[in-house]
Amino acid sequence: xxxxxxxxxxxxxxxxxxxxxxxxxxxxxxxxxxNFRLVMYLLMTLAAANLKVKLPGITxxxxxxxxxxxxxxxxxxxxxxxxxxxxxxxGTVFFRAKSRNWAKLGFNLAASVVSTAACFGTFxxxxxxxxxxxxxxxxxxxxxxxxxxxxxxxxxxxxxxERKSAWHVWKEGFLWTASHNLVGAGIAAIFYVxxxxxxxxxxxxxxxxxxxxxxxxxxxxxxxxxxxKHAQEMGDxxxxxxxxxxxxxxxxxxxxxxxxxxxxxYATEIAKELGLDELQMQAVQAAALLHDIGKLAVPEHIxxxxxxxxxxxxxxxxxxxxxxxxxxxxxxxxxxxxPIVHSHHEKWNGKGYPEGLKGDEIPIxxxxxxxxxxxxALASDRQYRKALPLxxxxxxxxxxxxxxxxPRIVEILKRRYIELERMATSVPMEDEPKLSxxxxxxxxxxxxxxxxxxxxxxxxxxxxxxxxxxxxxxxxFPSLMRIVEELGAHLTVEETLVLVMKRLKRMxxxxxxxxxxxxxxxxxxxxxxxxxxxxxxxxxxTVGEGLTGWVAETHQPIVNGNPTVELGYHCLGRPLLSAIxxxxxxxxxxxxxxxxxxxNAHAFTQDHLRVxxxxxxxxxxxxASSLAQEKLAGTAIARAAA
Numbered sequence: 184x185x186x187x188x189x190x191x192x193x194x195x196x197x198x199x200x201x202x203x204x205x206x207x208x209x210x211x212x213x214x215x216x217x218n219f220r221l222v223m224y225l226l227m228t229l230a231a232a233n234l235k236v237k238l239p240g241i242t243x244x245x246x247x248x249x250x251x252x253x254x255x256x257x258x259x260x261x262x263x264x265x266x267x268x269x270x271x272x273x274g275t276v277f278f279r280a281k282s283r284n285w286a287k288l289g290f291n292l293a294a295s296v297v298s299t300a301a302c303f304g305t306f307x308x309x310x311x312x313x314x315x316x317x318x319x320x321x322x323x324x325x326x327x328x329x330x331x332x333x334x335x336x337x338x339x340x341x342x343x344x345e346r347k348s349a350w351h352v353w354k355e356g357f358l359w360t361a362s363h364n365l366v367g368a369g370i371a372a373i374f375y376v377x378x379x380x381x382x383x384x385x386x387x388x389x390x391x392x393x394x395x396x397x398x399x400x401x402x403x404x405x406x407x408x409x410x411x412k413h414a415q416e417m418g419d420x421x422x423x424x425x426x427x428x429x430x431x432x433x434x435x436x437x438x439x440x441x442x443x444x445x446x447x448x449y450a451t452e453i454a455k456e457l458g459l460d461e462l463q464m465q466a467v468q469a470a471a472l473l474h475d476i477g478k479l480a481v482p483e484h485i486x487x488x489x490x491x492x493x494x495x496x497x498x499x500x501x502x503x504x505x506x507x508x509x510x511x512x513x514x515x516x517x518x519x520x521x522p523i524v525h526s527h528h529e530k531w532n533g534k535g536y537p538e539g540l541k542g543d544e545i546p547i548x549x550x551x552x553x554x555x556x557x558x559x560a561l562a563s564d565r566q567y568r569k570a571l572p573l574x575x576x577x578x579x580x581x582x583x584x585x586x587x588x589x590p591r592i593v594e595i596l597k598r599r600y601i602e603l604e605r606m607a608t609s610v611p612m613e614d615e616p617k618l619s620x621x622x623x624x625x626x627x628x629x630x631x632x633x634x635x636x637x638x639x640x641x642x643x644x645x646x647x648x649x650x651x652x653x654x655x656x657x658x659x660f661p662s663l664m665r666i667v668e669e670l671g672a673h674l675t676v677e678e679t680l681v682l683v684m685k686r687l688k689r690m691x692x693x694x695x696x697x698x699x700x701x702x703x704x705x706x707x708x709x710x711x712x713x714x715x716x717x718x719x720x721x722x723x724x725t726v727g728e729g730l731t732g733w734v735a736e737t738h739q740p741i742v743n744g745n746p747t748v749e750l751g752y753h754c755l756g757r758p759l760l761s762a763i764x765x766x767x768x769x770x771x772x773x774x775x776x777x778x779x780x781x782x783n784a785h786a787f788t789q790d791h792l793r794v795x796x797x798x799x800x801x802x803x804x805x806x807a808s809s810l811a812q813e814k815l816a817g818t819a820i821a822r823a824a825a
Contacts, residue, residue, distance in 0.1 A: 187286075191343040195290050198336065202293035205300045209262035221263045224255050225270050232274025248275060249329065252299065253322055253371035256306045268299035294336040302329035319372045326368040330361060351461070425469050428476060445563075447471035448607040449555035450548075453595050459547065462518040467548045469516060470523035474552055477507025477524070484737035489730045490744030490762075501536050504528050523548035527556065530587040550589040554580060554596060557588070559607075569747055573604055675812075679805045680710035683777075683798070691791045693779035695719045695759060700775045700806070701726065701735055709775075716756035717782065724750055731764055731778045738773060740765040740796065742787050746780050763787040765795045767803035775806050 187195075228251045248271025255267045272295035273288070305311065306325035338353035345352075450471045454464050478486055481503050485496045492500060508525035526540060526549035533541030535553075561576035571579075577600050584593035596603075680698050687696070695713035697720040699706035706724040713719035720731070727736040729749040734741055746752060746759035764778035777795065781787065 188343065191340065194340060194343060195286075195293070198290060198293040198297065202296035205296050206262075206265065209260070209265055209300070212260045213262045214260040217259050217263060221255075221259060221266065224251055224259070224267050227251050228267050228271045229274045232271050248272070249326070250367040250370050252302070252329070253326055253367055254374050256303060256322075256325060256371075257318075257375070261300065261303050264303050265296055265299050268295045271295070290340060291337075294333060294340075297336065298329050298332035301332045302326070305329075318375055319368070322368040322371050323365070326365070326371075334360070346455075425472050428473055443472050443475070445559050445607040446474075446552070446555050449559060449596075449603050450551050452599070452603055452606065453551050453555065453592060454548070456595055456599075457547070457551070457591070463548060466516070466518040466520050466523055467551060469518070469520045470527070470548055470552055471555075473511060473520065474507065474524045474527050474556070475503065476510055477503035477505065479510075480506040484733075484739045487733060487737075488739070488741065489733050489748050490741045493742075501528075505537050519546070519548070522546045523552060525549075527552045529553070531589055532586050535587070545589075551592055554588040554592045557583075558596060558600065562604075573600065675809055677710070679802070679809050683802050684710060684712060687777075687779070687795075687798075690794055691763070691779060691787070692781070693763075693786070694757070694782050695780040697731070697778050698775060699724065699731055699735070699778075700810070701773055706732060706735055706776065713780075714757070717780070718746075718752060718755050718759060720749060720751070720778070722751050730762055731776050734764045734766050734778070735773045735776050738766050738768065740792060742789065742792050743785050757782045760784040761786045763791055763795065765792070765799050767799050767806060769803045769807045774803055774810075777802070 228248050231248045231251060248268075252264065252268050252271060255264050259267070269292055272291050275291075302325045305328040306321050311321065311324060334353060334357035335349075338357060339349045341347065341356075342349035342352045447468055450467050451464065454467045459467065481500055485492065485499055488496070504525050504527060508521040511521045511524055514520075523546055526538070526545050529535035529538065529540045529545045529549060530553075531542060531545070531550070533539050558576055558580050561571050561579055562573045564570045577597060580588065581593055581597055584590045684696055684698070687693075695717045696711065697708055698710040699720075700709045701707075704726045706726060708720055708723070711719045711721065724732045726732050730741060730744045730746065731749065733739075741762070741764050743761045744764065746762045749762075752759070759780045759782060761784055762778055762780045764776060766773040767775040767777065777799075779787070
């Protein structure tokens, strides 16, 4: 009993106390004149105890011993009937058992005493006999009470042990066996007729009948078990399909899969506490894994952007719950998954999307999912920020109670978030399959339609149109013109970068800056500068890594990104709070990137971005030209030395 909860131990202990009291009370009425008949009943009960079948879906068995318990009611005393009941229960637990569980035996014996005493009291009830003295009716009522008391007590202990609903356990595991008790009552009534004409020894004639009943039930349960196993296999296949779909989401967003598994644990436990039925529970579990599947329709550079989204990008992001619901509607789940996915970004105050639902209009599964999704997202690393400590993440969610999230769900999260986090982190995630996203395939001649021709760009200076920025940045115009003129000269890479960054410092206020040149899949820092007590990037980056790597990989600029996601970032005294970065492209390839950092939040504007984008083509060509000249010079020197 070491692994049992205190509720389970308390219940088992209470049953033991009640059973002990009944046994002591019954001994005073022992009828010694019926000892021989008692021995015969005990032997037949033990024989019947060997005829047991396992109940499908629960940890329980059923035997034919109740028939002989009912037969013994009219002739034996309470103590002797209890002995018959204990013999049947003990034999059922021990015969053909793979292991001996003493705790289970003790509880079953206690439950047998209580249910047998209730059965005996019903059969000999003076009130019931005054209502109807016919033997069949007395046996029917006694059998029903014994069935309810026995299966009810077992259902409760199974529910406490396996953390299930007692009503669900009883309904699924025992309700359908009620007919067995009716058959037992019928056999007992037939026996009394035989006894009247042939004597009590006619009980022996019931043994073949009991065996036939056992065989019919055994065959029926074998068919039920086969159907249950098939249903279980189909259910497992169903969940593996769901997990495969979730893995498809992982192909789009590398941080998502572990997040999905954690959200599933959180959502499942909250759904249990709220008392959701079985279908709703399964819907919540499936939606927890699949709620982001609609992101397959969102461009990857938006999903992985390490900074705030623009209005246009957010409008594109807002389609993912609608697309996800449309995808899942085609699956035709037997439980409501699509409505949960469709509404998991709705807010309690009606300011969410896509429908603007509020309060109880939002499906309960979506309300659960939105709260736990936010909590786990805040406590996990993202492209645009580092993970928050769990208690800080919980404080943020709590502040949104009644605004974004259902107050009931937030209250449960606040009370149990430490426990739920422990449960979530105990789920093994390192063994989850990963897709071969970065695998390079060498085989294959080429696409059937051939390769596209590379775009040829004239090496002549690029004509830059400044008209678009005149109204928004008039004061930068003279500086821009000077940069364009100076970049037309033949400069080294270092001279080019010194010139560009010096001019940019005056045009776009910033506290730290870096220029990276791309070489294959790496970004090499070739120029950096910073004010005192400000961090500056120094290490080599992998394309796609951090804010600057994301810009180089996606060919997308970023405004007011989060500097803390940069590789090696640490605060030297003045924390960097915002960044602006653009890729420098030549012939469609990113050859370098420029990133500016500021100690002020939201320091950069769309005007700053326009200035950088206008300088980008010219700076890119100048850097490419300087790199080419340096490479040629290095080759010439090497040849001369040779």
